[in-house]
Amino acid sequence: MxxxxxxxxxxxxxxxxxxxxxxxxxxxxxxxxxxxxxxxxxxxxxxxxxxxxxxxxxxxxxxxxxxxxxxxxxxxxxxxxxxxMARTFQVTSGFASLTVLQNMLAAVVYGSGRERPGLLLTKAFRERSMACLQEYGLADIANSLVSDIPALARKKLMVASAVVHKxxxxxxxxxxxxxxxxxxxxxxxxxxxxxxxxxxxxxxxxxxxxxxxxxxxxxxxxxxxxxxxxxxxxxxxxxxxxxxxxxxxxxxxxxx
Ligand SMILES: Nc1ncnc2c1ncn2[C@@H]1O[C@H](COP(=O)(O)OP(=O)(O)O)[C@@H](O)[C@H]1O
Ligand SMILES: [Mg+2]
Missing domain, CATH: 3.40.50.300 (P-loop containing nucleotide triphosphate hydrolases)
Structure with missing residues (x-):
């Protein structure tokens, strides 16, 4: 490059x-x-x-x-x-009581840069979230609670949420x-x-x-x-x- x-x-x-x-x-x-x-x-x-x-x-x-x-x-x-500019943390962060997909949705909606992202979760937000989970090998566990997934998946989710807005x-x-x-x-x-x-x-x-x-x-x-x-x-x-x-x-x- x-x-x-x-x-x-x-x-x-x-x-x-x-x-x-x-x-x-x-x-x-x-x-x-x-x-x-x-x-x-x-x-x-x-x-x-x-x-x-x-x-x-x-x-x-x-x-x-x-x-x-x-x-x-x-x-x-x-x-x-x-x-x-995005970052992740030494201690794996994530909303443990939400699913993997809900965590990704939070990143997609609140990281969008809009002043008031609102609460409406549109189809486009969901599709974008699923596409990102797919890209990082997390689609199969989209509906698992973050508290229940292995450490590697949590770390991948933290990175995937950080990079979803490129x-x-x-x-x-x-x-x-x-x-x-x-x-x-x-x-x-x-x-x-x-x-x-x-x-x-x-x-x-x-x-x-x-x-x-x-x-x-x-x-x-x-x-x-x-x-x-x-x-x-x-x-x-x-x-x-x-x-x-x-x-x-x-x-x-x-x-x-
Ligand atoms: N919020 C803080 N208040 C006081 N001291 C801090 C704070 N954060 C880090 N330190 C101190 O700054 C130094 C560098 O810490 P840190 O940047 O976490 O090191 P590293 O990531 O290289 O292990 C350490 O001595 C640490 O105790
Ligand atoms: Mg450190």
């Missing part, structure tokens, strides 16, 4: 402080449409906080984020969604955490499907096999700073990254 000249997302010296803690401590980078970027780093490094500030869930302390050339610092998460940028927080190797393979296929559709994907992941397989660029964050930005296959050889992971987390690199 050819890259656009203009960056899709740009961060300039982005900082997020919680009291004395610099959770994100001055990150600058440019992301172009067509890229698939995997973010790694130890627990507590600031990875989720970084996605939180990009996606408008929390305000930056300082710095600037631009999306499609527009400054987006201060714009709320739902507005950013309507502008073409975002330009998709942010995923640990999409395959807790899945077994065969389930991870299914998610690898799902990411390639999204890549094929031209979605720019930025994801956080500890599972190095997943990160190195699906991303074409890797970022490693440590103590709120970017310590690596480059080829995913070069992570394990990088002296700074190796030093950070030495000790209790060394096996993370070995798992590649």
């Amino acid at each position: 050819p890259f656009d000249v203009e960056p899709l997302l740009e961060c300039r010296d982005v900082k997020k402080h919680y009291g004395a803690l610099a959770a994100v401590d001055g990150i600058s980078l440019s992301i172009r449409s067509g890229e698939t970027i995997g973010i790694g780093g130890p627990n507590g490094a600031g990875k989720t906080t970084f996605l939180d500030v990009i996606s408008g869930l929390t305000a930056v302390t300082s710095g600037q984020v631009t999306f499609q050339g527009k400054a987006i610092t201060g714009i709320r998460a739902h507005k950013l969604f309507h502008m073409g 975002p330009k940028l998709l942010l995923l927080d640990e999409p395959v955490g807790g899945l077994n190797p065969a389930e991870i393979d299914e998610f690898i296929d799902l990411i390639f499907h999204l890549r094929g559709r031209g979605t720019c994907i930025v994801f956080i992941e500890h599972v190095m096999r997943f990160l190195t397989t699906v991303s074409d660029r890797a970022l490693i964050i440590h103590q709120g700073r970017l310590i690596y930005d480059g080829d995913p296959r070069g992570i394990a050889k990088d002296p700074t990254v190796k030093a950070v992971y030495l000790g209790s987390q060394a096996e993370i690199l070995g798992a590649a």
